[in-house]
Every structure is written in structure tokens, then in C-alpha cells.
Amino acid sequence: MKLNKLTKMLLDIVYPKRCPICMELIPINQEEKICEICIEELPYIQQPRCQKCSKPVFSEEVTYCFDCIKANHYYKNGWAVWLYEGAIKDALHRFKYNNNKNYGRILSKEVVTLYSREIFDAKIDLIIPVPLYRKKEKKRGYNQAGIIATYIGKYMNITCSHNSIIKKINTKAQKNLTDKERISNVKNIFKVTDEKLIKDKTILLCDDIYTTGSTINSCAKELLSCGAKEIYFITLAIGKGF
Numbered sequence: 001m002k003l004n005k006l007t008k009m010l011l012d013i014v015y016p017k018r019c020p021i022c023m024e025l026i027p028i029n030q031e032e033k034i035c036e037i038c039i040e041e042l043p044y045i046q047q048p049r050c051q052k053c054s055k056p057v058f059s060e061e062v063t064y065c066f067d068c069i070k071a072n073h074y075y076k077n078g079w080a081v082w083l084y085e086g087a088i089k090d091a092l093h094r095f096k097y098n099n100n101k102n103y104g105r106i107l108s109k110e111v112v113t114l115y116s117r118e119i120f121d122a123k124i125d126l127i128i129p130v131p132l133y134r135k136k137e138k139k140r141g142y143n144q145a146g147i148i149a150t151y152i153g154k155y156m157n158i159t160c161s162h163n164s165i166i167k168k169i170n171t172k173a174q175k176n177l178t179d180k181e182r183i184s185n186v187k188n189i190f191k192v193t194d195e196k197l198i199k200d201k202t203i204l205l206c207d208d209i210y211t212t213g214s215t216i217n218s219c220a221k222e223l224l225s226c227g228a229k230e231i232y233f234i235t236l237a238i239g240k241g242f
């Protein structure tokens, strides 16, 4: 069904569009997007940043962040749009838990605006979201990483697979754990279910947040051990590297 202009306008009045970050109203007839004030003020990741995971580092002379020096990361490279703090933190919480699935389209657009060159140069064959434990996904109704992956795939015209790797263990939330506990909490929790599909592929893993990278690392390790060629990642937000 094609909506005419009047119907669209009425819908805008009944269901006003809001900026996903500050929740301010978007003028009628404009598309749903991050408002101009937020674009100006948000903590976009800038240089200097870690050459491996893209976390901000404190000086141009530093090549890698603290985590990348300490840990052996299985992925080749990764990128993130914002620092995980303030309004971004709140928005990602609403995206994840309050059924704001429409955020996925708007936030993924920022990913592509900023990193289409890097994604293109990496010659990605396949996009895969970091999977949720199946029961958890059923309860929530969606996997936020899956929504991001779908839109990036759509915008970049790259195939996206939602079923080639699963999370086989329901883990504890990572946020209250120490670095060491985080690593052991996510060790061997993923299982590739379609080796044929991932074999020799360069894969872009997608997730909403990267903190120490242990989840993405565990996922990358499983994919590589099952025959994937190379792994990259992209996340909406990332922690600081110092």
C-alpha cells in the first residue's frame, strides 16, 4: 500500500517522529533521523585511535589501545561510530530493551555514512550479527545486532546471514565482570552451524556495543576455526582505550 501525502502527515501527527538520541520531535514531513544538534554534539570516534579496534587512544604516538596490547584479537580490524557514554548509552539501551527497532535503521545509516569506504576496502563477503542466545532473542522479540547487520547489508549490498552461527550458552551479562571474567564468560559459547556458507569468506561481524572485545573475539575465533578467511567487526559504540 502506498501512503499518500495526507495520510503520511496524519501519521506524523498521531505518531510523532523523534530523534533517537535526544528524543526531540522531528518536524513533520522530515524523515526520522538523528537531529542536527545531536550530530554536532555526539562523541563520534575520531583520531587518534587504536589501529586494531578503533578505540580512541590518548596520543598520536600510540598505535594500539591497552586491550589490543594485552589480548590477542582474532579479528583483523574493527570500527565503531560513537563512544559508549552519555546520550548514546541511553539510546542504545532503548534500542535494545524498549522495542525501538526503528533505531536500527537510523543508527546503521551513520555506520555506512562513516565507514562505507573501510567496509568496501575490506572486501567483505558476508555480514553476520553477533547472535543472542535463542531463548533470549525469542523473549525480547529481536536481536538488535541482527537489525544493524540487516541494514548495513541492505545499504552496502552485501549478503547478511542470521543463522550461520548461534550462541549455544546463555551467559551472564558482561557489564559487571572483570576483564578476566569477561573472557572466560564468553569462551566457547558460539557454534558455527553452516560451515559451507562461511568457508573462505571475509566476514563483517556486527554488534551494538564493544567494550573489551571479548564477545566479538570469541565469535571471531569460532568463525576462523570453522574455515572463515578473515574477520572484521563494526559496532555502533565502543569503550575508551585508556
Ligand SMILES: [Zn+2]
Binding pocket: 019, 020, 021, 022, 023, 024, 034, 035, 036, 037, 038, 039
Ligand atoms: Zn537529537
Ligand SMILES: [Zn+2]
Binding pocket: 050, 051, 052, 053, 054, 055, 064, 065, 066, 067, 068, 241
Ligand atoms: Zn584496540
